[in-house]
Amino acid sequence: VKAYFFTEMPYPYVPEEVERALGSSRILVPNSYCDPVEMAELYNQYLDLYEYADDLGLDLMLNEHHETMTCLNSAISVTAGALARRTSGANIVLLGTPLPHRDNPVRVAEEIAILDCISRGRIISGFVRGVPTEIHPSNTNPVLNRARFEEAHDLVIKAWTTPGPFDWEGRFWNYRYVNPWPRPYQQPHPPIWITGSSPDNVPWVADRGYVFATFLTPYDWTSSLIDIYKRRCAEQGLPAPGPDRFAYLGMCYTAETDAQAQAEGEQLLWYLRRVRHPRFNAPPGYVSPLAQARSILGAAGKGYADSYETLQEKGIVMVGSPDTMIERIRTLYERCGVGHLLMMNHAGGMPAHQVRKSLELFAREVYPAVRELGATESQRAEQSVGLRSL
């Protein structure tokens, strides 16, 4: 299991009563609450944490959201650029670039190719549709979100792999001369990761052999999506995917003792406890009318409102001493078979020194014991791919 450090780069200084009064932690909270001087401190603190994680031998993950105190990384290529120069060994997962929300997919292809060249091939390019609350900030059509995602994806991949210039006359984008400079450092292109939390897009991801990532889903939910991926591969006559084809994002915190981890790790819940924005969570057509009807009639969600204990039982939150963390990660691996653990190891106002201490303990005492989990199985899967192609 490969481990990645992740912080959503929150702004933890908005008084709770402000978001309660507005009924939302996103979109409606006036940006006058965001002090640029505080933000300068925070951005540098967060980038320092990423650099420290690189020093410890961890890989890194970044994400992007808009108009929300929960995530101030509103331009993923910018922060990835800062890290591409200041880190040396880590892979940098962009998870992801919100394709349907970007106006110019060729520009996306250029940005990621630049990052890949600067980092000498350490970029993993995740593409996402963007959660429903991203619809309003970009004001892109929610009904066309998936169609835009797919066309932008096809265009970016073609821009990376087909010698330019070529024409593109699609539904959403038209170009007479697609010919982006530079090309990606990794050939034919950086690895692609795709997120999902429902069965909808799993076959699409499986057919392309991309890494499938789920965020903060309970064990059973995660493993059922991974099963769909594996079944799809079998149905399509594709080689069985190894654990390195699956990623999971959980909230993680390692401390000296279980008691200390429970106490300090509870700060991670800041993210889950933000006021959930029901008004912006269901733009029309973002999901099918049937799926939306079922959620109105009370279908279960991810359970962000669950107690600290329940969240731990579901595997969404993993906190503990090094021994406990080894156990938790083994459980995750055994129940779901994921080969990449994206560790949301910071949230809210958790002080930087605690994050550093936690990452350092993880790197020294947990990682060596779990790092090889699934590695051989992935290699076996790779070898079987090789055999088949012979």
Next chain:
Amino acid sequence: VLFLHDLDYLNRTDYAFIQSLSERWRVAAPSHPGFGNAPLPEDFDSIEDLAYFYLDFLREHGPLHLVGAGFGGWIAAEVAIRCTHLIRSLILVDSLGIKVSDRTTSDIGDLFVVSPRELLEMCWHDVEIGEREMALPSPQHDEAELVQLLTGRRTAALMGWNPFMHDPKLLRRLARVDVPSLVVWGASDGLVTPAYGRAFAAAIPGARFAEIGAAGHYPYLEQPAAFVDVVRNFLSEVP
């Protein structure tokens, strides 16, 4: 009479206003493609697709009196700016579709974002009537009815998300409408205000404007008798 319906509306034929109008005229009130159970053709994604759909309908069933309410009013206006040969008269009721205010002021309430309660208050003079009559996607509907309502919202969003429920060129093109026209508005409509309705009427050559008291965005449901009177008086004068 061809009646083009609005959003958040169950397209039933037993509404009092349809019954009353049917005493004098043959009334067609179809579900738009992509609303209720009517399928949306694969390549439909803009209001003009619905306009051309109804232009084809006119070729088959016209000439007729064209009435459009809310989102259906927007469709009716888009039909009328393209061709009026088979339209005897045009009636727009609390219609969406034009841009009036400056670029930092929206004319049309954000019906997809406000809470159901706020939407009721925006759309009805008497919220209690609204609670009975307005078909909002809430748990009081069963799954099949919810799917119908959400399908309509999906189609409206597909065609009217950005720019929001209007066509920036429609206001100017309304000058092309050359048939007797009436703009009817609920005096308490808070989704699109009577001032917006007056701008609609002002843009259509010779159009009359009629306000219906004690009614919001759905005057034909909230004050059916008054609504039918206004429509009947207007239509009886159309040559």
